[in-house]
Amino acid sequence: MDATNRETFVxxxxxxxxxxTAFQTSTGRVLDYQQALAEVKSGAISGVNVFKGRDGEMYIRGDADGDPTNNLDQLPPF
Structure with a gap:
């Protein structure tokens, strides 16, 4: 799957x-955190990655691109 047909979080x-706690995708799907984590790990979601925190848990974060306006925290609520 290339980046052009992968979903993004909106x-x-x-x-x-x-x-x-939850994410809405560019196709309108709503994923809870664990579902989103699995989809990011599988490469189905573009613009984000998974990292292991100091507590050993896995977390989702936006790809570092130098643009703070597209950080996950800056996305609108749904």
Whole structure:
């Protein structure tokens, strides 16, 4: 799958602490965090990657491109 036909995240849901809990894709699908994590790992979502935090857990983050406006935290809520 090349980047042109991979989905992207266009909106997010956050909990009361501001942590990301769900994602909406460019095709309108809604994924909870674990579903999104699996899809990012499989390469189905463009513009993001998975990293292992200091706590040993896996997390989703936007690809570093120097543009803070497309960070996951900056996406609109849904």
């Amino acid at each position: 909106a997010v849901q956050k909990n009361g602490d501001g942590d990301l």
